[in-house]
Amino acid sequence: MIEAANRLHTVEEYYFSKKLREVNLLIASGKPVINLGIGSPDLSPPQKVVDAIANSLFDSNAHKYQSYQGLPELREAMATFYKEHYNVSLSPKSDILPLIGSKEGIMHISMAYLNQGDAVLIPNPGYPTYQSVTKLMQATPVFYELDERNNWQPDIKALEQKDLSKVKLMWVNYPHMPTGAVPSEHTFRELVDFAKRHDILIINDNPYSFILNDNPTSILNIEGAKDVCLELNSLSKTFNMAGWRVGMVVGNGDHINNILKVKSNMDSGMFYGIQKGAIEALNCSKMWFVTLNSVYKKRRDLIWKLAESLNCTYDKKASGLFVWAKLPAFVNAEEFIDLVLKEHHIFITPGTIFGSKGEGYIRFSLCAQTEDLEEAITRIK
Structure with missing residues (x-):
């Protein structure tokens, strides 16, 4: 029996990969399971996005290998999107790298910067992939605790008390998943200053900033942030394109070039039609977000009722695609x-x-029809 690499002993199969097998077995046996577990958008992308990918199939370049850096017009659209919505100026030629979903960016960034024995600051609670990828790189996770009493913001004073001598990267994720906490400008400023003091590269994972959030922000909007920060972003939740796998990493051109060295050895470019669809999505008017959020507001109201039926409490100021609810003591x-x-x-x-x-x-997902949410409330009551 050929043994797997030692690094596999440091991680387990992803929770949802295991749990959904159990859920699917229940469904297969006839149980009417309502899935409020995962954040997989059930709504459709904008129609012009679907039309763009369909029409692209007849282009002469549609079925060829694509550029590792994506179409120039895709990077232009990403730069325009960042300028319009975040007031962040980016060079399409050097500061943007399209990704086949932002999740792969976590791996690419880690491979580009981590050596065995390096340390990585990871939020607790936080996205489990930060920890698993760090372990696969044979680096050391160093958890920093987020607390409801501090609105799930990093405690910089507590971070300063840690041994930071081996810390190379720090993962932050605002608006925060799973809690829905939104960042303050003060938080981002503190993080940028912290990164400069300790020569740490901070990556803000930012896929939720347009969901039930009136003030989309980017850490790169802070003066000096591009020297010490990268940002991941995604079209998955913003445009209901989770299965399309389109994301980006943006920041200083030198950092982007380091990540490209990894990525260009991992894939052969993003499918042409998906890039064409992504361009159309990024060019959507602000009415798209208004329409999308009107649906999610109705669903969130129902989730709040469901949470109350389960004797849970929640924060009405939270944003994002989920409701984070506190159980009874x-x-x-x-x-x-x-x-x-x-x-x-x-x-x-x-x-x-x-x-x-x-x-x-x-954590409740908002990715369910109102009829299912009403049925869930009825079942609990």
Whole structure:
């Protein structure tokens, strides 16, 4: 038996990969499971985006290998998007690298910068992939705790007390997943100053800034941020294109070039038609966001009612594609969601998959039809 690499002993199969097998078995056995666990948009992309990919199939270049850096017009559209919505100026030639989904960017950035034994600051609670990729790189995760009392913002004073001598990267994610906390300008300024003091590269993972959020922001809007920060962004949630796999990493051209050295050895470019569709999405008017959020507001109202039916509390000021709800005292998150799944056939995500600070919380997805949400409320009541 040929043994797998030692690095695989440091990670486990992704939670949703395992849990959804259980959920799908219940569905296959006839159980009417309502899935409120994952943030996979169920709404359609803009029609002009769908038309663009369909029409592109007849272009002479559609089926050829594509540039590792993406179409020039795609990078132009990304630069325009950042200028219009975040007031951040980027060079399409040097400061933008399209990605086959922003998730691959986490791996590419880590491969470009981490050596064995380096340390990485990771939020708790936070996206589990930050930790797993760090371990696969044989680097050391160093968790920094986020707390509801501090609106889930980093405590810079506490960070300063850690041994930062081996820290190379720091992952931040605002608007924050899973809590929905939005960043203050003060938070971003503190992070940029912190990165400069300790020679750390900060990456803000920013896929949720247009969902139920009136003030989309980028860390690159802070003066001097491009020297010490990168930002990941995605079209998955903003334009209902999760399965299309379109994202980007933006920042200083030197950093982008380092990431390109990895990426160009990992794939052979993004499918031409998807790039054409992405261009149309990025050129959407602001009415798209108004329409999208009107749907999510109705769904969130229903999720709030569902949370109340389960005796949970929540923050009405939070943004994003999820509702982060606090369980009654002394209730175990994983035991609770398993009970709800068994008795009511409703799948909810336990906060513990995002770290130890997620204990006592559960996360609801807004990616479900209003009829399903109303049915879920009825089942609980």
